[in-house]
Amino acid sequence: MTRAATLAEIAQEAGVSAPTVSKVLNGRADVAPATRERVEELLQRHGYRRRGGRQVSPLLELVFHQLESAWAMEVIRGVENAVREEGLSIVLSESAGRLSPGQSWMDGVLARRPTGVVLVLSDLDRALGEQLTSRNIPFVVLDPAGDPGRGIPAVGTTNWDGGLAATRHLLDLGHRRIGLIGGPARMMCSRARADGYRAALDMAGIPYASELVKEGDFQHESGRRLGMELLGLADRPTAVFAGNDLQAFGLYEAARELGLRIPEDLSVVGFDDLPPARWVGPPLTTVRQPLTEMAEVATRLVIDLARGVQPGTVRVDLATTLVERGSTAPPRRG
Amino acid sequence: MTRAATLAEIAQEAGVSAPTVSKVLNGRADVAPATRERVEELLQRHGYRRRGGRQVSPLLELVFHQLESAWAMEVIRGVENAVREEGLSIVLSESAGRLSPGQSWMDGVLARRPTGVVLVLSDLDRALGEQLTSRNIPFVVLDPAGDPGRGIPAVGTTNWDGGLAATRHLLDLGHRRIGLIGGPARMMCSRARADGYRAALDMAGIPYASELVKEGDFQHESGRRLGMELLGLADRPTAVFAGNDLQAFGLYEAARELGLRIPEDLSVVGFDDLPPARWVGPPLTTVRQPLTEMAEVATRLVIDLARGVQPGTVRVDLATTLVERGSTAPPRRG
Missing domain, CATH: 3.40.50.2300 (Response regulator)
Known part of the structure; x- marks a missing residue:
């Protein structure tokens, strides 16, 4: 039978103090990079999860792989619709061009203590998901592109x-x-x-x-x-x-x-x-x-997760619909 | 000769304690609406300005009148380009449909203590500008639409x-x-x-x-x-x-x-x-x-203001250019 490691056990195995592990968990800057890396690795290996409640800000993180995408505006609109009802504000980031949401982004997230994170990505970095999980920060992948992996909360389309x-x-x-x-x-x-x-x-x-x-x-x-x-x-x-x-x-x-x-x-x-x-x-x-609706559903899902509501399903695909306009007609005979 | 009022003088005139005025300045929720309104009115009437430095977060507030606007994405891209170099994150808000960035938005801004604010608005609410000024929060209006008023830092186009x-x-x-x-x-x-x-x-x-x-x-x-x-x-x-x-x-x-x-x-x-x-x-x-460049210039301007750099001019208009494509040709003779 396995049992999740405690913070003290991780500190011991890493050869650092418990406050140092705590600093890594909280995204504090005053930790040597090599130490941070070793502690992160152990947190992930042991599936560490912070116990109990956490203080959160009325912020929702929205991360795009690339803002240039022609449909980013539709997504932003949907997230804005959903957070407005909840009194949350959106923190917007782009991961392309940086190390795919890397440590500096994660440090910022940990310092801001957001209610949750909506990731608009074609591929979810496994380490990123694990880092968010170990901090009890709920996240949902808005994923028109694919399959983010088993158990990862995601909203897509058919x-x-x-x-x-x-x-x-x-x-x-x-x-x-x-x-x-x-x-x-x-x-x-x-x-x-x-x-x-x-x-x-x-x-x-x-x-x-x-x-x-x-x-x-x-x-x-x-x-x-x-x-x-x-x-x-x-x-x-x-x-x-x-x-x-x-x-x-x-x-x-x-x-x-x-x-x-x-x-x-x-x-x-x-x-x-x-x-x-x-x-x-x-x-x-x-x-x-329905990108705007997909973004609304993803945002509500992450807010539910932040409240401890466990959804019936963590993978939602919204239906596509054919919109007939002027570019289609029967073929010409000849 | 006039002299700006102190916080104590404003408290006295409002018939409240100095800590209550301080709460209003810091956007704390535990102030009765009528009291808040009276204190705000006095802060504005006396042109109150907070002295000395202020603690700021690595956040830049970006406020749109309306996110539906077809060019919002171009603007977001420019702001993202500029904040990336500075290690700041963007907090995105929309003012349409609410009271034009109203008290609840302002309370959020005061709680977040942003480095600065970029407003994408066709009309700047005078009270809003005065509230930001009294808190020493620098702001710039990105203003393709018009003339935000004398002395207001603004970036437009020709x-x-x-x-x-x-x-x-x-x-x-x-x-x-x-x-x-x-x-x-x-x-x-x-x-x-x-x-x-x-x-x-x-x-x-x-x-x-x-x-x-x-x-x-x-x-x-x-x-x-x-x-x-x-x-x-x-x-x-x-x-x-x-x-x-x-x-x-x-x-x-x-x-x-x-x-x-x-x-x-x-x-x-x-x-x-x-x-x-x-x-x-x-x-x-x-x-x-050049919306993306305009947003970059506006963002750099607000970051300069946050650092206490006084720009040579607070009104910048970037040049338009004609892009010739296929929709223009000489008229047909006939």
């Missing part, structure tokens, strides 16, 4: 269903030659969307054509470049599921350069439903990912 | 020059019948842009035609609606300066509905250069407002 719905919509319109510009294969959300695309084709009895499937990086430019490749094929697709909205906008540009009209010559479906989807010409048919 | 450059670009291409969809007349930035438009026409010897000038609200829908009006004129304009990018996107939709091609049948110039300006079809010619 990417596979969305890919299926996008492709079925094109099949229902009569398209048979349907291309895919997917996102990076290392991201779970890209794989799920692509699998939904493939499942829809399979159920419709249409063989998978690898020359119609491209892997982009979710940015505008890869949509344009891979769009040029797809539309340059001798037997070009009559419709493309573009993987996300930015790639769809890039595909619009490729079509424009080649003199192809949307939706007359090419149908396009995006994924995300960012505000610009309504502004492009024609307005984009896309799979709506 | 709206008049931008309106002039947009209109001159259209004149240089050969347009003579040029419409304007301006922003709300109550906002200084709208007036400045419209005056730049008018000055360019005047210098080119073209009479101002009031039927070609519309007032929108800077949203997509008003661009579409007023665009329909302008393009429905018997002698419709061959070019329109759309006031901002969102209105330009709405104007694109109006042109599409009427079967007019951009730029062949209609040239369009926006203002802002938000990311979607590159994604619409055709990519939008627009006046770039």
Whole structure:
């Protein structure tokens, strides 16, 4: 039978005093880096958890991997909606470009004693999760990208269903030659969307054509470049599921350069439903990912955890919905 | 000769103890609302300023009037760039929908003891500025919209020059019948842009035609609606300066509905250069407002003020630049 180590036992094993372990736990600066590292390692190895209540500030930490992301604003809005009701303020950080939320960020968090942390990350650093857990700081991963690991509280969306719905919509319109510009294969959300695309084709009895499937990086430019490749094929697709909205906008540009009209010559479906989807010409048919609602749910979940409320499930996927606009139509006969 | 009141004198005049005045200054919750209001009023009337240094946290407060604004992300990015170098974290708030940053926000600020405050507001509440001043909390207004008042540190952009450059670009291409969809007349930035438009026409010897000038609200829908009006004129304009990018996107939709091609049948110039300006079809010619740089400058200014560095000037306007893309061309002869 194992038993979690006490602070005194960790101090003894690390060869330091108990107050030194306490300093590491509280993110104090006056600890030598090597000592800090040794103590952190032991805290994690022994699954140390602070007992009892902790003093918290009315702050909620919101950490983005990258603020440049086109959907960061939707997420911020959702978090703001949820914290407003609770009288909490948001502390905003970005982890890209620094060591993925590293020790200096963690020291700041420990000094601020936030109510909880919402992480908007494609990959959760295991050590980071363990550090937060050992301090009793609740956290939730807002994770449109993938699977953060078993037991980690996370809010996502139904990417596979969305890919299926996008492709079925094109099949229902009569398209048979349907291309895919997917996102990076290392991201779970890209794989799920692509699998939904493939499942829809399979159920419709249409063989998978690898020359119609491209892997982009979710940015505008890869949509344009891979769009040029797809539309340059001798037997070009009559419709493309573009993987996300930015790639769809890039595909619009490729079509424009080649003199192809949307939706007359090419149908396009995006994924995300960012505000610009309504502004492009024609307005984009896309799979709506409810980012604002996802951020609200993640924030309420972390506030519940901070209150000691144990949720029924720690993994919530909110449903996608197909939003039909002007970029899809039946294929032209000919 | 006047002399600033001391804390003791304010306490006496308010009929409370000095510790009570101190509580109000520090944003403590245990003060009756009526007492707080009376003390605040006296602090402001006497121009009370706290002496000496103050303890500050490594936090920078960033307050938006409204986070929905399409350019909030650009601003957040600039602030993040500037605070990163300084090891500060951002506390993000939104004032819309609450009493314009009201007492509960101010109490939070006083409890957090931030290094400084960047306000992204079209109108600065005078009482708010005075409350921050009395606590020695430096603040800067990031103010693309107008004129925050004499002596208030503010960073803006050259709206008049931008309106002039947009209109001159259209004149240089050969347009003579040029419409304007301006922003709300109550906002200084709208007036400045419209005056730049008018000055360019005047210098080119073209009479101002009031039927070609519309007032929108800077949203997509008003661009579409007023665009329909302008393009429905018997002698419709061959070019329109759309006031901002969102209105330009709405104007694109109006042109599409009427079967007019951009730029062949209609040239369009926006203002802002938000990311979607590159994604619409055709990519939008627009006046770039350097929001990210403006936010960086505002943040560095507030950090300087926190360090006691008195800047040479407290009003900085960063230059706009015209970005030529695909939405402008010479008018068709006919």
